[in-house]
Amino acid sequence: AQKITQTQPGMFVQEKEAVTLDCTYDTSDPSYGLFWYKQPSSGEMIFLIYQGSYDQQNATEGRYSLNFQKARKSANLVISASQLGDSAMYFCAMREGGTGGFKTIFGAGTRLFVKA
């Protein structure tokens, strides 16, 4: 069964520094996608970055990069040059390509606090 684990309930980072949010996953499907979403206090979910299971290179989107280690089944999010507006909940998610169809499962989330 597919599963997402985020072991950091909360993280603190100083403004302008980089921070890594951990995510491990479990699946038996060779085809899957990994996602990170940001949820500010207002409640909406914002899609940040995607990594495919067959992608050879780590995904990057602006200040966001995904450290994909397939053998370890980890997909950590790295935020460079943190900004106060980065304070939010961050969710790691996975979608399987086979029997899972287009359903996405989410981890428990990590709350990031950026300090001025």
Add this chain to the structure above:
Amino acid sequence: EADIYQTPRYLVIGTGKKITLECSQTMGHDKMYWYQQDPGMELHLIHYSYGVNSTEKGDLSSESTVSRIRTEHFPLTLESARPSHTSQYLCASSDDRGLNYGYTFGSGTRLTVV
């Protein structure tokens, strides 16, 4: 400007009332989803649809029901609200281009049943 709309944004309602949470998207996406999320917790899939007249229950059992009569509209109904239904409900949609596209989420409905 949002491409997926949820109404109401906040709802406080008494036990036993029937409620419908609205979700509409303007992107022509075939796939739509409802997630339930308690504050600061993970999202749980409660319903999904792969197109018109297609609805399925998600991984989390829910007393709610959904319908998909039009591509753009995916309402969720609770026939008799209870305090245990207090939660945030998030609607999302995705297209058919494959795995590598994230969901587009609505702003959510925060439901409180008193």
